[in-house]
Amino acid sequence: MRLLSSFIATVIALSVAGGIGSADQARAAGKFVFTAIPDQDESKLRKRFGKVANYLSKELGMKVEYVPVKSYAAAVTAFRNNQVQLAWFGGLSGVRARLLVKGSTAIAQGKKDPFFETYFIAHSSTGLSYSKNFPKGIAGKTFTFGSKGSTSGRLMPEYHIRQAFGKAPSQVFKRVGFSGNHSRTVSLVQSGAFQVGATNFKVWKRGLKDGSIDPKKVKVIWKTPGYPDYNWTIRGDVDQSFGNGFSKKVQKALLSMSDPDLLKSFPREAFISAKNDDYKPILDTAKLLKLID
Amino acid sequence: MTAKKSSSPLARTTGIFFGVAFVCACFSDLAITTVDPWAEFSRLLAGILTPDFFSTDSLMLSLGYTLAFALLGVALSNIIGFGLALLFFSRTVRVFCAVIRSVHELFWALIFLQLFGLSPLTGILAITIPYAGIIAKVYAEILEEADPTPLQALPYGTARISAFVFVRLPDAFAHFRSYSMYRLECGLRSSAVLGFIGLPTLGFHLESAFKEGHYSEVSALLILFYFVIATMRFWMRRPLLPVYLIIAVIILPWGAEFSASNIVRFLTEDILPHPLRDPSASMVEWFHLIIIEQAVPGIIATLQLTMVALIATGLLTMIFFPLISPLLLGPKARGIGHVFLVITRSTPEYILAFVLLQLWGPSMLPAIVALALHNGAIIGHLVGRYTEQISLRPDTPAGANRYFFEISPRVYRPMLALLFYRWEVILRETAILGMLGIATLGFYVDSAFADLRFDRAMVLIAITAVLNICVDAISRKVRSYLRLQTSLEHR
Structure with missing residues (x-):
């Protein structure tokens, strides 16, 4: 009896799922x-x-x-x-x-x-403010990149940090993190989880516009040259x-x-x-x- | 009279582990660094209280995929694991099982992602392979510990196969079944977590929603996940299993084709050390980079985290188990305790660590607390259930005295047994916290995959596996030294 009910249920399942399956195949071609x-x-x-x-x-x-x-x-x-x-x-x-x-x-x-930029941003409690030159004052702070494989969130900021200090980021900062993406970098610096971060300028501008960034808590301290x-x-x-x-x-x-x-x-x-x-x-x-x- | 200084092996071992954990904690980074955590945390709380079930794209489909990967993975690993358990007398098989289970399912998934892409095969194999290794070990132990008396009652000359099928198997089968249910619960968690690296399960949406602070969506996804796990005993019926498996096979999106050349290229080129492929690179430099700059600091951080988390888990267990113990609390309070423990143990430790990271900032503290909460809830549940079997004397003390002088000493040995059993699991779990940026070996593995440097990733995964096997061996030694037994239901 149990076998029979199991068998019937199997047949029903097969026909239901078969419908979904065939739709799937049509997609593959x-x-x-x-x-x-x-x-x-x-x-x-x-x-x-x-x-x-x-x-x-x-x-x-x-x-x-x-x-x-x-x-x-x-x-x-x-x-x-x-x-x-x-x-x-x-x-x-x-x-x-x-x-x-x-x-x-x-x-x-x-x-x-062709002229993309990375913004270095800092929590207001750091006392850092915008400068034209690379902000050497970020040494010894906590710092977050974006994704490990990002150009604007990893490659270019790391390049400029190494140029400025002649050392790897892990030797320059107290702590180095990888937030995963640009919007998250902003929110981590804004909450103070990290003091300084590097983010994509487009994401920053959009955040200012839609109100998700509080300019009292986090601000831009440096802009990289274009790349x-x-x-x-x-x-x-x-x-x-x-x-x-x-x-x-x-x-x-x-x-x-x-x-x-x-x-x-x-x-x-x-x-x-x-x-x-x-x-x-x-x-x-x-x-x-x-x-x- | 001089005071006699004697300590039991149990107390001595506890002391040693406390000492090691204390030293590790002293050298760990446990700082709370956030300046303004409350803004984010209040948004989190508000989101959790207002779940939104309609903001996730194809929510039901990803729930279906989560179930499908778990069911197929656990079913396959049961079959393979059972087969391997029968061969467990062979040393080769034992070593093989230890190796495949020492690699976290997320790492298996990252490897299969290179071979098969985002095909369902990636998810199914990532669960099947480590689980087969775990199941083989547990089933072999169950068979070994089964009551030998029925076998002795057999007439001389009974065929070995009949003796196995009609005498040993029926006895062990009930244990296999209850263990499979537990594995399925783990499988559901693993399946959800595989979404973090791109498979289309609940974790896919959970990770995105978390990263972007869509906490109402997070809340909905978690509620759905708890619901599926909490109702498992109602929907997981044996006659329905074949139906579920067939549906699982059919709903999975098999569309993505994979080519043999990708697989060959991965195995014969990608994972070869880079200097072998590019003669201008130096082998010494390659090795130095992996071992000195990554593996050594990774191993140190992994062990630190594991040891501190192990002791913290033990302490939390002693706090958690009374929540569901009938000897210590009334039925109403126990009901709340049960809900609390189910939620805490079903929440993947990744999620716990993520929340705490937001609150406290980047240090080892969020990872330790996340691991301790998750594992403490699991062991606390088992120890709480164990107290149901304890019968008290009529003149037993009440209140705090009962907890400290009656119950605690009696649960201490089984608690330690379970704790040492989970030592290896905690070590494996540190891998996934590495992906959150806590610099364990998992962090370096994740970085190697992010840089598409599969040669480095494979070396680091191998090192992680060796570390796991070592801890497993030490744990077994300690348990046998202290004569700690985990009963069959309590694994």
Whole structure:
């Protein structure tokens, strides 16, 4: 009796689940997949990039899907393993991805991305205030970077810290942390969990605008010189898999994106074209810091 | 008359462990550094009190995936673990099991992520492999400790297979079943935690929501998770198991294809030491960097954290177990105690550490307290249940005297047995706290994966595994020296 009821339940389950399964399979055929590094507001990534996927589907006339990932490294790995063919990378993750996938190219970047900046921010209790020169007074404080693989949250701030002090960050500061992403860096410095931090200037500006930053508690103390950062990178073998000129088609679709609502999700004013060489300074810096062998 | 100085081995061992933990604590960074923790904490409390079940995308689907990974992982590891338990007389098998269970499921997942990408296989194997090693050990112990008398009653010449199937197995089977239920609870926790590194389970959303301070969403996700664990005995029925397993296989998103070339490349290139692939790099430098700059400080921090957390767990256990002991509290108070312990032990230690980190700032303190709370609640629950079997004398003292002079001495040995049993588990758990930035070995492993340096990651994982095996061996020695026994239900 027990066996029988178990059997019947199995049959029902199979037919129910079969329905879901077949829908799943339909999805798997001939789709173009992209991802983006989770640099801020992770829970909104799906909403933000879902819209971009719809736009690309329409422009390219095929199924385009966005896959969310949890870390910068996961984005690079997915790109390397051809589970995604296009990605919105940061400077460093883009350089890493292009080193790992021969023939892949940076095809687009935000209008201001060639002159990206990192802001050093400090809790008001430190007494530090804005200066034009590198703020040497941060030595001996607690300090948080963003993600370990971030350009604006790790690579560039670490570079400037090493330039200023001639020592590794762990020897300059009382404590060094990695918050995970830019919005979290701001909230950790604002709560005083860390005294000083380095964050992406776009995230800072947006936080000021939407009121999540309290300027009485946390302020900018230094701005780095500009450097090239975010970029769209595409695999070299897409022309083979999706037809000749596919890469150009994707580039055109990205460059002609003009809907402010779509651009807001990056957030960028517009996209301009990019090439691998634009990111040479990032590669050199990463090698200097031994983040890339 | 001179005072005779004698101490029992039990007291001496306790003293030694206290001493070691004290020294470790002296050298640990236990500072509270936050300036303004209350703003964030009050937002957290407000969020917890106002759960929002509708802000998470595809909440039910991620709950389904969490269950699917746990069910498939635990079912497979039961089958494999049972098979390995039968071969446990072989030293090779014992060592093999010790090795696979010494690596945390998060590390297994990070490795499989390189091989199979975000395929369901990654999640299932990450649970199956370490769990198979644990289950093999426990099942082998159960078989070994089973009552031998029925076997002696068998007529001479009974086939070994019949003796096993009809005599030994039925006796052990009840234990296997109750242990599997406990493993499933662990599996659900592991499955949720795998979301932290990108698998589509509850942890995926939990981590994001936490990082961004969406505490109402955090609250909803945690409530859902507690609910699933608390109701497990009602939905987990044996006849339904095949149904669940089939649904699990089918709902998982198998779409992502993986290629053999990725797997070959990972195994033959990525994990080879970098100097072997690039002749211009120096092998000495590579080794120096991993061992001196990462492994040594990592090992020291890991051991410090583990030892202090072990003693703190023991102390908390002694506070927690009375909360559910019928000898010390009335039924109403015990009801509240039960709820408190269930919530504390079901909350992944990562979440506890995360909250405390926000409150106190970055030091080892949040990690110690998180580990002690989580493990103290688990052992406290078991010890509390153990007191149900104790019968008291009619003239037993009441109140504080009963706790200090009657109950505590009687639960101390079983408590220590459980505590030493969990020593290795605490060490494994420090790995995941490393991902929060506490500089244990887990921190360096996480950094190596973030830099896509799989050669370094593999060396560091191997070192973590060796450390685990050593602690496990010491724990076994201490338990046998003190003649501490964990009864079958209490593992």
